[in-house]
Amino acid sequence: MKNGNRRRNxxxxxxxxxxxxxxVTASGILLEEAAVETDFAEKNLPPSNRALFGTDWMGRxxxxxxxxxxxxxxxxxVLTAVVSGxxxxxxxxxxxxxxxxxxxVISWCIDLVMGIPHIxxxxxxxxACGRGFAGVVAxxxxxHWPSLARVIRGEVIQLRxxxxxxxxxxxxxxxxxxxxxxxxxxxxxxxxxxxxxxFPHAILHEAGVxxxxxxxxxxxxxxxxxxxxxxxxxxxGKWWLALFPGAALVLVVLLxxxxxxxxxxxxxxxxxHE
Amino acid sequence: xxxxxxxxxxxxxxxxxPVLRDIxxxxxxxxxxxxxxxxxxxxxxxxxxxxxxxxxxxxxxLLDSRPLREYRGACPVQMIWQHPEMVVDPLxxxxxxxxxxxxxxxxxxxELHIEDGWLERYPAELSGGELxxxxxxxxxxxxxxxxxxxxxxxxxxxxTQAQIWHFLLEEAERRGxxxxxxxxxxxxxKRVCTRIEELPFTTL
Amino acid sequence: MEPVLQIKHLSIDFTRYERxxxxxxxxxxxxxSLEIYPGQVVAVAGASGSGKxxxxxxxxxxxxxxxxxxxxxxxxxxxxxxxxxxxxxGSEIVLVPQGVSYLDPLMxxxxxxxxxxxxxxxxxxxxxxLNRYGLGEETEELYPFELSGGMxxxxxxxxxxxxxxxxxxxxxxxxxxxxxxxxxxLGHFRELADEGAGILFITHDLELASEVADRVVVFYAGExxxxxxAEDFADVACLRHPYTKALWYAMPKHGFKPVQGSQPYPxxxxxxxxFAGQCETCREECLERETIPLRPYDGGRxxxxxxxxxxxx
Numbered sequence: 001m002k003n004g005n006r007r008r009n010x011x012x013x014x015x016x017x018x019x020x021x022x023x024v025t026a027s028g029i030l031l032e033e034a035a036v037e038t039d040f041a042e043k044n045l046p047p048s049n050r051a052l053f054g055t056d057w058m059g060r061x062x063x064x065x066x067x068x069x070x071x072x073x074x075x076x077x078v079l080t081a082v083v084s085g086x087x088x089x090x091x092x093x094x095x096x097x098x099x100x101x102x103x104x105v106i107s108w109c110i111d112l113v114m115g116i117p118h119i120x121x122x123x124x125x126x127x128a129c130g131r132g133f134a135g136v137v138a139x140x141x142x143x144h145w146p147s148l149a150r151v152i153r154g155e156v157i158q159l160r161x162x163x164x165x166x167x168x169x170x171x172x173x174x175x176x177x178x179x180x181x182x183x184x185x186x187x188x189x190x191x192x193x194x195x196x197x198x199f200p201h202a203i204l205h206e207a208g209v210x211x212x213x214x215x216x217x218x219x220x221x222x223x224x225x226x227x228x229x230x231x232x233x234x235x236x237g238k239w240w241l242a243l244f245p246g247a248a249l250v251l252v253v254l255l256x257x258x259x260x261x262x263x264x265x266x267x268x269x270x271x272x273h274e
Numbered sequence: 275x276x277x278x279x280x281x282x283x284x285x286x287x288x289x290x291x292p293v294l295r296d297i298x299x300x301x302x303x304x305x306x307x308x309x310x311x312x313x314x315x316x317x318x319x320x321x322x323x324x325x326x327x328x329x330x331x332x333x334x335x336l337l338d339s340r341p342l343r344e345y346r347g348a349c350p351v352q353m354i355w356q357h358p359e360m361v362v363d364p365l366x367x368x369x370x371x372x373x374x375x376x377x378x379x380x381x382x383x384x385e386l387h388i389e390d391g392w393l394e395r396y397p398a399e400l401s402g403g404e405l406x407x408x409x410x411x412x413x414x415x416x417x418x419x420x421x422x423x424x425x426x427x428x429x430x431x432x433x434t435q436a437q438i439w440h441f442l443l444e445e446a447e448r449r450g451x452x453x454x455x456x457x458x459x460x461x462x463x464k465r466v467c468t469r470i471e472e473l474p475f476t477t478l
Numbered sequence: 479m480e481p482v483l484q485i486k487h488l489s490i491d492f493t494r495y496e497r498x499x500x501x502x503x504x505x506x507x508x509x510x511s512l513e514i515y516p517g518q519v520v521a522v523a524g525a526s527g528s529g530k531x532x533x534x535x536x537x538x539x540x541x542x543x544x545x546x547x548x549x550x551x552x553x554x555x556x557x558x559x560x561x562x563x564x565x566x567x568g569s570e571i572v573l574v575p576q577g578v579s580y581l582d583p584l585m586x587x588x589x590x591x592x593x594x595x596x597x598x599x600x601x602x603x604x605x606x607x608l609n610r611y612g613l614g615e616e617t618e619e620l621y622p623f624e625l626s627g628g629m630x631x632x633x634x635x636x637x638x639x640x641x642x643x644x645x646x647x648x649x650x651x652x653x654x655x656x657x658x659x660x661x662x663x664l665g666h667f668r669e670l671a672d673e674g675a676g677i678l679f680i681t682h683d684l685e686l687a688s689e690v691a692d693r694v695v696v697f698y699a700g701e702x703x704x705x706x707x708a709e710d711f712a713d714v715a716c717l718r719h720p721y722t723k724a725l726w727y728a729m730p731k732h733g734f735k736p737v738q739g740s741q742p743y744p745x746x747x748x749x750x751x752x753f754a755g756q757c758e759t760c761r762e763e764c765l766e767r768e769t770i771p772l773r774p775y776d777g778g779r780x781x782x783x784x785x786x787x788x789x790x791x
Contacts, residue, residue: 007495163360166327171375171412172348181374185365312627312659387740401743403525428653431525432684433721433756436728436736460657461730 010262028071035068035221054240066245069223077203084145085195092152110146123214136215148194189267196260200253275303282333306453308467321422325353352413356425358405362397369393403434420452481513482676488549514676521679521687524697539563572638574648578630581622588618607640628659664690699752705779718780
């Protein structure tokens, strides 16, 4: 066979991705103090050995700020993805199993939320919840569950008609046992992949809404804050202020979406023949 | 005991031509009824209705003059499907699937020649004949009074076919079980059944 | 005369993933050899899931990409390379697939058969072909879901015959059909063979195979265990391999007698004779040998060290 073990490659990639993301998150937390430390003797330095990503107009180290910002983004991303993932799982299963009326209500909510542009909804909820960390998490979580809920609802509806589930039911296996043993393991791959793919969305929306000034407060070293502040300095030739944080954000987002695809390759039973 | 279908009418979509129209059929304990009809005439649909998988638009399925749907727990009417690989959860070891609805009589496993090693495997690792025997063992719990066999041996080789039918006939005899045998194979129906019914044609 | 199709020692493997990252190679067909001469119907009979369809797919080079093929396939005496089969399939070599699911559900039968060609010549050719199988002009205007099982089979045979092929591969063309329709469908194949085509008839139904074919190749656990003449099935004494005999005795009309045991799954094979678990005349030697070769015997072929032994009645 000319191609290698694709599953093993996927697993290796996933481990590497997880290690990188964890390292970024941890170092960001450790560097939080350094990220806000000002040193007016060292302001506006271009990238060099002393300050890897340069410093800004207040002499803050951009490397520390970028890492701290990414760390914050990842934490918000994980939190919101988990919250909206669980909401999607519960609502999706409820819509598919609790009868027509429940289904109609939940489907209506899904359509409603999906009908409003994400960024608008995130902004509204964020303002309503008083901005800051809580506001952003609530906004992003509330706007991102519908697509995954719809996928899960569809999966469960299809699964309900699967002969092996009908047979288990006829043999007297209890409803709860059927959901736990036969349904959950089958929707788990879809669910995990959907949740991982929520991360990049959540991170980008967090950065976006913060950039627009409706999210995290400007004292926090978030990527959105960094980018929006650096806008004013870009025209004066301080390219490093936006390039490194922006590129780092794109890399993290890419890492998450490739990881999602690789998780599919590992978890999806239908990929056994790939 | 008597399994009765009274005036069953069923269509898959509301308003479309029914697959089955006003079908009545009764099977008493110990009887083995053969059902024969060309393909696409709703034999499988009839089995699904009799086993309670689908609800007919009109008509009723009665077991001992009581609607089948009122029976709780393991259904006394079990169905064996043509494709055994569809009725076992592909993500579970067979042993887990087998035991989830209660312990299985060891005698049954012996008589169907189900080896212990199979129960440690996943469904994709067994041949069709092995899986079909497994499905029989699972469906034949003590509470099972009727077995609906929908082309259960059509995809199997002749030796496995003969094995399965020998076992089933003996078992049906022993516990006075009623069988509905759906097959397109006349020789098989003649060999196995006490009575052969033909499904009336519906206009497509 | 030269065989139209010759398969020499064909083996097909699959690489698939088990749980996690473990990979496993699964041999589905092992050491298969057969020849089809013009005008001959050769049946390949084996239980479902024994990999018979893969044989058809390997000839047409439409196997999934995780498969691996060994051995040689010769068409008209020359090696059938991927480039060559691409040119020949659909014209000289045609497939009659298992069911309607192989037709495009959104395309009318007529358009689909003509592969989009609209010239009067092609139209006329397909009209004649459909007519030959009792399908009127109106059939061309139907969508595949409107065809009954028998009609769908006839449409696919018509589609195959319109190209005047030299080799027809029929993959389970009869399941789900009642005896009458199945008989008619098989009659159509016989006719095409009598017109000079070679036919590879893949089925799980040994009775049917022995009725329509000239030669029958019997499959067991992915191996050919016997190649017999169709007439051999009239008398059990003419059959060579104990499994074929067991099949014969298991037919409802011949006593419906089963032997014990079951066909092993391809991933669970031991060395030696694979039928050993079910064989009543199995000897120590059958288990000790690494492999049992397929050898010519009494006008056919058999994979058994002691063929034609009466061990069972």
